[in-house]
Amino acid sequence: MSVKRVGLPLMNVVKLRGTPILQQLLLEERLLRSSSANWCIVNDGTNLPNIVMGLSGKPCELVELEPVIRDQVPVIKRFTGGGTVIVDENTLFVSLICNRNDVPDVQPYPRSVMAWSGSLYSQVFNGIGDFQLRENDYVFGDRKFGGNAQSITRNRWIHHTSFLWDYSESNMAYLKLPSRVPQYRLERDHTDFVCRMKDYIERAGFIEKTIKAVGTQFMLKELSFDEIDDSCREHLETTRLLTLDELKETLAKTTQNESIAQAV
């Protein structure tokens, strides 16, 4: 053990592969609210395409409801803020759950946590593709490949990221253009705004470098999913899968409103 590692706070590292995104998010919310440890969760791709909205997301504004209902694409509302993504086996996830006292230079506010994460990933992408944190996105140049979201409680916070290792245009078609877009996007459509991470870095190498970067600030301890203590479940759970009936009802209301607007 090197001298510099003495006194570093402990962080549990859990490496998942193909774990359903709903399961991952429910785990993260539980660990944020019920655990007192620090956690780094890596999910190397999720199993099936899912749409994931932030806490305040409205399906009628963010999702193309008709094809989503027709194709039965699951729609999840997560406990963190931020925008809407469609995730699949080519999305990589890294989530960092920290006690604020273990990261004392970081104030428990969005911009401070975002800046800290940007610094961490600068180590990962050092020398690769003009990486930067731009507004709230990870970009190579001016093309987004990583989206971020957070939830902040009194003494803990989570910062989680979905990385576009690769994506399919057909899946992207399930999403509407959001009303709120970053300024640096300008008028670019989706294909000109995002890029594929696989064009810049090896998949296994990215995961390895990320964990190594986390290890510069924490003492790492790897745990399997089964080793996570799940005895404490008395916490507020806001992450949920929207039901098909909810989506159909939303579509019906939206259609009705549009008809009324046209009639007027």
Place this chain on the structure above:
Amino acid sequence: MALRMWASSTANALKLSSSVSKSQLSPSLDASPQGLKYANSHEWVKHEGSVATIGITDHAQDHLGEVVFVELPEENGSVSKEKSFGAVESVKATSEILSPISGEVIEVNKKLTEAPGLINSSPYEDGWMIKVKPSNPSELESLMGSKEYTKFCEEEDAAH
């Protein structure tokens, strides 16, 4: 289930950028207002008779950034001291709001549904969040006064 108060970012929503400093706001917001009590989690309480009004401070809204969504409890529900009663969303983050005191929620600020930005533009007035009937008024005594809270914020910012 907490009452979901959805926000729409309308053209009239006050667009406060993260660079807006306290000095650009009303002079009365430059320092923590007198007559209020403050929690170290950055909520304020205004106690008038049997009603306590609660919101988040100018320091909190400034650090959070533009608020785009507010989640508040149901009326007739209860809140507990130092326990979460809701959340705000800003800059990709949800941040929980803790109640400085315990009591029954007698009113919720419904204006925050359409105008969550009131929390940024008027954190001590139009941006109030809930009104509570305190169940234990002595809890107010442990909260900070204006000068103490102002100093607390300065020390907290200086430490980072």
